[in-house]
Amino acid sequence: MALYFLGWELELLEERVRTVERRLERRMLRDTKNAYELPRNEFMDIFRLSPELSMDLTNTLRPFLQRERNSGIPVEIQVLVAVYFYAKGSYQRATGDHFDLNVSQPSVSRCLHAITDAINNNLLRQWVRFPMTNLERNNAREEFCNAPQPFEGAIGAIDCTYINILAPKDHEEAFVNHHGNHSLNVQAVVSPKLKILNINARYPGARNDSYIWSTSPIRRAMEFHYNKGERHTWLIGDSGYPLEPWLMTPLPHYREGTRQLKYTMKHCKARNVVERFFGVFKSVWRCLSYQRVLMYAPDMAGKIVNACAVLHNMRIHYRIPIDVENIENGNNDEYAIRNFQQNEDEIAESPRDLELLQCKFKNKYSKIGSMDTLMVMLKHNKQKITKQINLYLSLKMCNKLKIVVCFV
Incomplete structure (x- = not known):
């Protein structure tokens, strides 16, 4: 019996020695x-x-x-x-x-x-700042007016994205999004230069975009400035948000040639900057990619999102270029799906344009499926395109595929 305990103690001692040796080896490697x-x-x-x-x-x-x-x-x-x-x-x-x-x-x-x-x-409050002073808001409006796709009066584009996380122990059902994954629903407001003006990573995946917006401090800030007499300043968001005096959204179902349709097309072109931002953001910081799962509790996962937001803005401040070419060449499938750069995409200005584009793409890529299906899904609900897009990705055609944007 004594020999057994002696052998057990020797094994423990050997394990401690190995642990110390590993620590010393790592430290020596770090030093060299x-x-x-x-x-x-x-x-x-x-x-x-x-x-x-x-x-x-x-x-x-x-x-x-x-x-x-x-x-x-x-x-x-x-x-x-x-x-x-x-x-x-x-x-x-x-x-x-x-x-x-x-x-x-x-x-x-x-x-x-x-x-x-x-x-x-x-660092979060220092590097992620929403324009609140008159000077900051004037500069933000001017930036949108001078953007490649201008929108007068806008100071930011808003949208939400899912960040996959580990299933939490408490209130697990609240974090299941409509894809069936556990996630956070992260709201971001960005400038035309992809700078983050606000990030909100506190809400579970089951919460929709409009709910997050309704409880957001940014909404209260926009309402505050509106009530003070600032009538020509707003954010731009998609149809998942309510139309408010300080939040512009698309106006669907208007005929070709109407002012409402022209407004909607101009709005969609300007708002695409936030779609591009999410693609770049998740490509640079791969821990946030839809292909990954943050193996942390929701609170820690939200802090990681915030930390990446700070580093993203620091990269912009230090003028580190965004390697868009590297992203588009297949290092980020999600960005390939949501690649809405205006100089590369074709926008359907009318139902007739949409029909012509459908024929064009269907003839060019007839071997990879029905472009009509993809176009209709894009037109009516961007959340329903996932399965169809996955088919194209599996056929390795995404680097050749141009997506026609018509979220109206």
């Missing part, structure tokens, strides 16, 4: 590897940030991330661990095993929580 010595393009491909932006972010967060002991993980590595997770959406163990990071899975978890909390608590 320096991610900032990577070529600039490789660094940006891995972390989605430039080395300068990454270092500035580290220095900004450093006061809030003091190490508990001298042998702890350096702040630079903590930031890179979190940013790598945001950019790749990998499991924590795979993130820690990256050759430039070399940290354990528990350390990845601690780094991710620490960095995410630090960004939410200290």
Whole structure:
């Protein structure tokens, strides 16, 4: 019996020794590897940030991330661990095993929580700001007036998107969206330059867009300015939102040649910027992709969305280019589905135009299915196109397919 316990204690001791050896090995690898010595393009491909932006972010967060002991993980590595997770959406163990990071899975978890909390608590309000002052709102209106697809009086385009999450323990049914997935329904307001003006990641997937808008502080802010006499400033949203004096939506079912139809087409062209934003946002920060699931509770998942929003605006401020070509070449199927750039898409201006475009696409891509079905679905309900689009994706035709937009 004594020999049994002695053997058991020896096994425990050996396991502790192996654990210490692994820690020492990881620390030695971290000391010999320096991610900032990577070529600039490789660094940006891995972390989605430039080395300068990454270092500035580290220095900004450093006061809030003091190490508990001298042998702890350096702040630079903590930031890179979190940013790598945001950019790749990998499991924590795979993130820690990256050759430039070399940290354990528990350390990845601690780094991710620490960095995410630090960004939410200290940077979110600074980097994601809705225009509230007269100067800010005038600048926002001017930006929309000078946009490639202008819309006079608009200061932002609004829409919602689903971010898949782990099924929560409490009120699980509230997070099931109409696709049957557990998710958050995230509302965003963006500028023509894809800058995030507001992000709201607090609502479960079962809540619809109009409900989130009705309880949003942004709606109260728009109503406040309207009641103060600001009559020519509004947001633009799709038909999922109510038409209000401060929120412009499409006007469906009007005939060709009417002012209402012309307004609707101009509105849809200008509002497409928010569709493009979601594609870019989820492509850069792959942890938010529809192909991924954030394996966290809703509160933590919402904080991760907020952190990615801050980093997105920081990328714009540092003028890091958006690699749209890389996105369109197949690295993001969702962006291929929702690729609504005006210089590439064809807009159906009337039922006759729609019919001609249907014939054109049906003849050109007759081998991959009925374009008529896709067109009608796009015209009536953008949420119903998922299964049809998946067919095109499975046939690898998405990089050649032009989607005709007619959400009226």
